[in-house]
Amino acid sequence: MKVFGYDSPYPATFSGQATRPAGMVQLAMSVQDCKTDPRWTSVESWFANTTNWTWFMTNKSYCGYDPFVKAMRSSKTRTLSNGFDWFADPAGIARNILSSQQAGGNWPASQDADLMAYGEAYQTAWAVTMLVQGAVPRTLTVRSSPAAGVHVTGTARGNTNYAADVADQANANLVAPAAASISGKAFTFVPWSLDSAPQPRGQMSLQIVMAADRAAEAIYRLAGDVNDDCQVNVLDLITIRNNLGRNVAEDKNWQYDGNGDGRINVLDLIACRKLLGAK
Numbered sequence: 001m002k003v004f005g006y007d008s009p010y011p012a013t014f015s016g017q018a019t020r021p022a023g024m025v026q027l028a029m030s031v032q033d034c035k036t037d038p039r040w041t042s043v044e045s046w047f048a049n050t051t052n053w054t055w056f057m058t059n060k061s062y063c064g065y066d067p068f069v070k071a072m073r074s075s076k077t078r079t080l081s082n083g084f085d086w087f088a089d090p091a092g093i094a095r096n097i098l099s100s101q102q103a104g105g106n107w108p109a110s111q112d113a114d115l116m117a118y119g120e121a122y123q124t125a126w127a128v129t130m131l132v133q134g135a136v137p138r139t140l141t142v143r144s145s146p147a148a149g150v151h152v153t154g155t156a157r158g159n160t161n162y163a164a165d166v167a168d169q170a171n172a173n174l175v176a177p178a179a180a181s182i183s184g185k186a187f188t189f190v191p192w193s194l195d196s197a198p199q200p201r202g203q204m205s206l207q208i209v210m211a212a213d214r215a216a217e218a219i220y221r222l223a224g225d226v227n228d229d230c231q232v233n234v235l236d237l238i239t240i241r242n243n244l245g246r247n248v249a250e251d252k253n254w255q256y257d258g259n260g261d262g263r264i265n266v267l268d269l270i271a272c273r274k275l276l277g278a279k
């Protein structure tokens with residue numbers, strides 16, 4: 001049987017459990033949108049079939065599991081097209097591998113004729129690698145507004161805008177600089193926004209539990225620029241006027257409190273007027 005050019009002396013169904021995922025690894029590494037490639041979808045749907053999956057699990061062929069884990073991880077496939085969590089589901093690969101672990105912590109030698117001679121150490125190394133690497137990493141998207149180009153430090157550091165891979169369930173930390181120069185203008189950090197929820201003002205360090213893909217945005221302000229157009233002009237005065245008396249704790253009203261005294265009143269209009277012309 002040939003799958004993606006692999007040839008095998010084994011019967012079709014047996015060889016497919018290693019050649020199918022090995023082909024998926026190649027697709028994940030060499031085709032940009034591999035998940036829409038018909039070669040991928042045909043093989044993926046094979047694994048998404050419960051009967052095939054049960055057969056795959058029953059065989060306990062780590063020679064097949066290993067490329068499958070690599071294919072899923074490199075393509076960031078957390079669940080198959082039938083919604084099945086191939087790693088963490090009770091019928092998934094993680095518990096299947098763990099169910100073979102022996103009291104001493106090791107795994108028994110493979111029952112595959114070709115691999116048996118390599119013994120317990122070989123199978124144990126393979127099992128541990130799959131358990132550690134199998135969980136698909138989460139994506140942390142980090143942006144800054146009103147413009148990109150801010151250097152964020154912490155465990156998931158980078159220059160905005162960027163996306164970082166973080167291990168599933170791990171903690172990530174982002175630290176925004178208090179001041180940033182964007183297109184030659186001096187901006188001041190205000191708050192982080194995490195998954196669109198504003199965080200405390202002035203808190204530059206953000207702790208994130210990566211139990212899902214998450215999105216953080218560092219929000220900066222040019223003093224006086226309340227409508228986010230990177231200029232301070234009459235439109236900002238009008239915007240403040242339209243929000244006079246509003247509660248600063250609600251929504252994004254804090255941005256109209258230019259002098260930071262917790263109220264939106266005429267003093268903020270005066271403060272903004274002094275900044276007119278700043279760019």
Ligand SMILES: [Ca+2]
Nearest residue numbers: 225227229231
């Ligand atoms: Ca403005």
Ligand SMILES: [Ca+2]
Nearest residue numbers: 257261263268
């Ligand atoms: Ca105020």
